[in-house]
Amino acid sequence: MNALQYDRWKELSIGLARSYGALTPRRRKLLLEEVENCIDWVVCNGLDTVDDWDGTVRGDGNLYYEAASTRVDDYLWQHRYEFERTYRNGEVELVRGRFGDMLSACVRAGFDMAVAPSAGVIGFTIGDLRDVFDGDIPDWIADQFGEHKPALLEAGRDEGVWL
Structure with missing residues (x-):
């Protein structure tokens, strides 16, 4: 990814986050902040470590960087927007709340348009x-x-x- 793609990704993702109408001002502010934080989380090792939503990126030598989707999933998990729900029968399901869905949709839609198309949103x-x-x-x-x-x-x- 280059700097122009990064800027476009942020602009589109944050702009899409503004499109959610039924949010309180506090929730809207949090969504805008979290979209930006999530994107920064994904590129924290450098723009050259991000290339594809689903594919890993090879760095110098034998170093590999996780796909953008994996990094977004890590962000959602670390910030408790995605979590495990255990049912009485012992089954465990990965669950993402409404806020996590909004956050994920904005980040992925921006990525797909600005960086590299994938399955879409x-x-x-x-x-x-x-x-x-x-x-x-x-x-x-x-x-x-x-x-x-x-x-x-x-x-x-x-x-x-x-x-």
């Missing part, structure tokens, strides 16, 4: 995307939709978009 609208950029969708995002770029740019505010 649903749940945001064209309006959410336009709001991040004061009404316009920048070419670096729109161009990723290829032949569907005109449809993206003409879509209504409430239409869903797969980022």
Whole structure:
């Protein structure tokens, strides 16, 4: 990842975090802070250690860096946005709360658009995307939709978009 991708990732992810309407001011502030903190957690070993959502990155020599997704999962776990729930029958399930889902969606959608596409994120609208950029969708995002770029740019505010 380079510095431009990093800046775009942060801008889009934080902007998408602002799109959640039904949050208290305190919760919104926390979400914005946590999106930024999570991204910084992922790149803490340097921008060159992040390249792909699902793939490891080889560093100097035999050193490998975990995939961005693994680092995000670690962040969610360390900050208790993801946890284990044990049921009476002894089964254990990994659970992520609503806040963790919002945080994860913002971070991943931004990564997929700014750094490297992967499986993508649903749940945001064209309006959410336009709001991040004061009404316009920048070419670096729109161009990723290829032949569907005109449809993206003409879509209504409430239409869903797969980022």
